[in-house]
Amino acid sequence: MHSKIELIDMSKKNPGEPGIEIIESPEALAGQINKAEVFFLKNRKVVLGIGVAVVVAIAGFAGYRFYIDGQEGTAQNALASVVYDFEADSLQKALNGAGGNEGLLSIADNYKGTDASNLASFYAGVALLKQGKYDEAISRLQSFSSSDLLIHARAQSLIGDAYLEKNQAAEAISYYQKAADYEKNEYFTPVYLMKLALAQEKANQPADAVATYKRVVDEFPLSSEVVNAKKYMGLLEGQVGK
Incomplete structure (x- = not known):
């Protein structure tokens, strides 16, 4: 009686499956080992050096x-x-x-x-x-890194503060944006957005500032920053013709 378990016909193996041959054929496995030995002998110094x-x-x-x-x-x-x-x-x-x-x-x-x-x-x-x-403050804060969502964003915001004090509004905008976009939350993100809008005003970007104030109003309606955001947005809308 023939066994239900039949030997695999190696001639039927797909040619694109070299790994299967190694598993199924002891001869193929021995061949691979011989190849590895030859490679090691030829490249002994390199292999040992890497080790x-x-x-x-x-x-x-x-x-x-x-x-x-x-x-x-x-x-x-x-x-x-x-x-x-x-x-x-x-x-x-x-x-x-x-x-x-x-x-x-x-x-x-x-x-x-x-x-x-x-x-x-x-x-x-x-x-x-x-x-x-300010320059020294920026250098120290830029060297700081943290995975804590509050402290990391705080550091970015402080760098923005330093640049704003230096009247470099474009740089301040960049860091306030980073602070506002990092792990958004209802407590601190509105504060960073208000700073961002202020920097945009100083950079003579009233339309961008209006959009930022609107984010505070729309995205954080329960924030204590909403009252001022609405006020400043209203003043700027008159300037930009909205």
Whole structure:
């Protein structure tokens, strides 16, 4: 009696399916192994070099992470001490440190790669902005990055503030737009849109400003910004003939 399981006829295999032959035929598998051995022998130096490079890269990354993890604790402690000065508006002390404590600028520069350094750049940018040091504030805030939807958009908005103070309305518009478009929410997005409309007015773009004020009214009707948005939109509509 014949078995219900029949051997696969290798002659019927589709020619475009090389992988199937390797699985079904021990001879084909042996052939592939021989090819691999020949390739290795011909390219031994290259293959070994790549292997060593991978090992070195992994070891280097592990060493870097170990170093960064060690730095993180020190940086976090330093940042915790200086944040009190920042919150008390002792901006110069916060930026440069006092009483043996490192300041925000030192933490940001000396512990690069740590979360504390990143956050110190944000705090430093805010402090410099308050001091009217707009170019330095922009530089610090641009070096800051965050996946937090509130802080990231806040940083973009602050950069816009700095550019607006420098009377560079076009640059301010760009950053306010980024802040307004990033993870929209009913609490902060209307504020960023109002700033965007103001920058558009300063850039002599009244039609764009009207459209932005209208976004506040239409998209965020419960926002506290709606009253002013309607007022400013009404004034501008007269100018643009709407």
